[in-house]
Amino acid sequence: xxxxxxxxxxxxxxxxxxxxxxSASQPSTKAVEVAIPxxxxxxxxxxxxxxxxxxxxxxxxxxKLAEKDVDFAAVLQEHGQLDFTDPKAVMQLTKTLLSxxxxxKLELPDDRLCPPVPNRHNYIRWLKELMDxxxxxxxxxxxxxxxxxxxxxCIYPLLGTTQRPSWSFVATDIDKxxxxxxxxxxxxNDLEDRILLLERQPEDPLIPLRDRDSKKxxxxxxxxxxxxxxxxxDEMLYSAQSKARPPHxxxxxxxxxxxxxxxxxxxxxxxxKESLVLKEEVQWYTSMLxxxxxxxxxxxxxxxxxIDNYAITEFIQGNKTRRWALGWSFExxxxxxxxxRLKTSSWKKVSPPVLMIExxxxxxxxxxxxxxxxxxxVMGSLELMSWSWDAKxxxxxxxxxxxxxxxxxxxxxxxxxxxxxxxxxxxxSNECRLGFDVVVERGISTTTVVVNWREGHDAVMFESFxxxxxxxxKDLG
Ligand SMILES: C[S@@+](CC[C@H](N)C(=O)[O-])C[C@H]1O[C@@H](n2cnc3c(N)ncnc32)[C@H](O)[C@@H]1O
Numbered sequence: 116x117x118x119x120x121x122x123x124x125x126x127x128x129x130x131x132x133x134x135x136x137x138s139a140s141q142p143s144t145k146a147v148e149v150a151i152p153x154x155x156x157x158x159x160x161x162x163x164x165x166x167x168x169x170x171x172x173x174x175x176x177x178x179k180l181a182e183k184d185v186d187f188a189a190v191l192q193e194h195g196q197l198d199f200t201d202p203k204a205v206m207q208l209t210k211t212l213l214s215x216x217x218x219x220k221l222e223l224p225d226d227r228l229c230p231p232v233p234n235r236h237n238y239i240r241w242l243k244e245l246m247d248x249x250x251x252x253x254x255x256x257x258x259x260x261x262x263x264x265x266x267x268x269c270i271y272p273l274l275g276t277t278q279r280p281s282w283s284f285v286a287t288d289i290d291k292x293x294x295x296x297x298x299x300x301x302x303x304n305d306l307e308d309r310i311l312l313l314e315r316q317p318e319d320p321l322i323p324l325r326d327r328d329s330k331k332x333x334x335x336x337x338x339x340x341x342x343x344x345x346x347x348x349d350e351m352l353y354s355a356q357s358k359a360r361p362p363h364x365x366x367x368x369x370x371x372x373x374x375x376x377x378x379x380x381x382x383x384x385x386x387x388k389e390s391l392v393l394k395e396e397v398q399w400y401t402s403m404l405x406x407x408x409x410x411x412x413x414x415x416x417x418x419x420x421x422i423d424n425y426a427i428t429e430f431i432q433g434n435k436t437r438r439w440a441l442g443w444s445f446e447x448x449x450x451x452x453x454x455x456r457l458k459t460s461s462w463k464k465v466s467p468p469v470l471m472i473e474x475x476x477x478x479x480x481x482x483x484x485x486x487x488x489x490x491x492x493v494m495g496s497l498e499l500m501s502w503s504w505d506a507k508x509x510x511x512x513x514x515x516x517x518x519x520x521x522x523x524x525x526x527x528x529x530x531x532x533x534x535x536x537x538x539x540x541x542x543x544s545n546e547c548r549l550g551f552d553v554v555v556e557r558g559i560s561t562t563t564v565v566v567n568w569r570e571g572h573d574a575v576m577f578e579s580f581x582x583x584x585x586x587x588x589k590d591l592g
Contacts, residue, residue, distance in 0.1 A: 130386040158417060160255040160279065161512075166397055167240065167278050170216055171233035171389065174433070180211055187211040207231055217277045220303045225294055227267040228368035230574065234438060237430040238339065239274045241440055241454065245426060246337060248451035249444065250514070251550075251569070255281055261332075261397075262286040263321050263340040263386070265312070266372060267296035271339055272310045283309040285332050289317050290371045312473040321382075321390050337399040337442075341380035344405040350374075361586055380409050383441070387416055394445040401442035403430075410439045414465040417443050423572055424448075425467050426455035447547070447570045468574040472581035475564035475588045479557055483509070486564060486591060490553055493587045498528075500547060507557040514547045518576055549576050564588060 169483075178195040180286060182187035191197060191202040198204050212232040213219040218399045223229055247254040259283060262271045265286035273286035288294050294314050301310045312327055321340070323332050345351040351373050375382050390400045404410055410427060418423050426445040432438075442450075449455070452471035455464075475486070487504075490511065494502045498519045504511040518524055530536075550570025556563050566584060568577040 120169075122199045136280070142363065159280075163278055164243065164254070167236070171236060175208075175212075175233070180208075180215070183210045183215055199328045202229070202284065208232075213273070218275065219273050219277060221268060221273075221397065222296060222299055222303065223267050224292065226257060226369055227290075227296065228372050230268050230270040231268065231432070233432050234272075234430060234436075235270045235341075237432070237438075238341075238440055239271060241279060241428050242275070242337060242339060242399075242401065243279065244454045245450050247402070248454055249398070249446070249448040251448075255279075255470075257281045257319065258283075258336045260284045261322060261335045261338045263338060263436045264288055264372075265293070265297050266341075267293040267300075269297035269300045269310065269312070271301065271341075273304060273306065273472050276306055276309045278389070283311075285311045285313060285323070285335065287313045287315045287321075289315050289319075291371070292367075311468055314524075318497070320389055321386050322393060322397065324393060335397045337401060338386065338397060340382070340402040342379045342402060342404075343371075343373050344379040345374045346376070346378040348374055378409075379404055379406065380412050383409070383413055384416060387413070387420070387443075390443070390445070391420060398446055398448075399426075399442045399444050401440060404439045404441060407437070407439060410441055411465050413441055423468070423574070426450050427457055427462065427466060428454065429457055447572055448550075448584065449568050449570060466569075471565055472578065472585075473563055473565050473580055474548060474585040475562075477562055477590055479560055482559060483562065486555055486562065486588070489588060489591060490555070490564070493584065494553075508580045509557070511553045512550070513553070514570065516546055516548050518548075518579060520580060548573060549572065549580060551577065551580060 167572065176468050177187075177191055177197055181191045181195070186205055190201070190207045197208060202225065206229045210221050213221050216232070239333050242260070243254075246256075246258055250256060258279070258553065260272070260275055260282060262269075262284055265272060265288050269286055272286045275282050275284060277498055286297060288297065297312055301307055301312065311331060313323060313331070315323065315328075315473075317418045320326055321409065322335065323329065324335060341390055345354070348370050351368075351370065377384075379402075383404070385404060386400055392399065404413070414425065414427070422443050422445070424446065430438040430440065449470055452469070455470055487506075487509065491504060494504075494511065494513060497513075497515070500514045500516055502511060502513040510539060548571050549568075552567040552569055554565050554567065564584075566577075566581045568574075571577065
């Protein structure tokens, strides 16, 4: 491979990584209790999400960080520069951000990966939206995540439990030293009741639901993983050299963390294979990816296995560092458009089907009441399984087992009424084939009505419904 082509994912650019080893107490074997959130906690979800939503959208201001943290000031160079090739400086940045933004403490060895906080936060932020939008329940439902390969920092469970009071985690690793530090970090932050650490063997299944650990792990709602992305030790060392980083340090990570046969595609393919057996036992299977080509390859594998409900996102940190995340589900509940699909046209081919369709766009001057009255009238005329309107949120949710707006359905209905006979359809009577939201959004200059696809596997049925509603609203525009 030529040196030019050898572009490896660059942890340091986004801003660095550290690792270490440890030998603390044994990983806990206590089962994680999932807490039921109270009303106050649900309100807390909204408040804490608002605090975390825009963190790190702006570039980090090192001078400001130094004003707030003397330990960070001590590693900052003249003119407010940070030396990203210095593992100590990179490690301190991670500690400082975790402390200032999340009130978390962290201890890491020098020879294990040091996680860049903004990138890791991006993944948690996306997961929150993925889980929230692919559910009819309000945000804050009890959720247990599985972090496969949690590393010495145990960063994802620390960030996830801090932001969501009703989340708990099972965190696995095959590296004893990483697990020892992970344990320390869980204890230091008083999170033993919400994070269960499990030591696994390299040949064990990645998801511990059907093996010796299945008694301790009774439920997993999502999996997450930042897989080792190098295919060989040589590739990893070459990458470290080209970035003037010390090999096997906090900035490069140890080979056990960074290298696996076949790289990230092989690791995620392992998870896919397990998911094809576990199916709906887990709502979302997800992984972070360091290479855009891996996303394409893996989406191809999802499609080849008939998986139509999946989500892709991109994490951009700093000027040039990009990461991606891919998730898939066997359930019918679908995430929001902005969570599952990338906007840029180059991603069109690999993106999942459209999840949101605009059915009306008109100047804001016109009365909102007439739009809402029309929606209510149209929905009331359909034989849906359910329809409910939230006046405050100006949105309604409907579910249907059949294409009840179509001519074919209406003719069938008329025949039934005329003959008094019932013609059964192929859909079992209690099965929802399409769930949708109709949302009225009033902007400063325009008011729009959009339909979101919430449930089902039939993209044609969703598009047909949106087309029907568009026709019914046409004269308002
Ligand atoms: C790139 S590191 C990610 C560490 C941490 N999650 C982060 O994002 O900073 C990959 C981790 O996966 C672990 N790992 C590798 N193979 C594994 C397996 N089969 N099961 C569980 N963990 C594994 C490694 O030991 C390492 O800690």
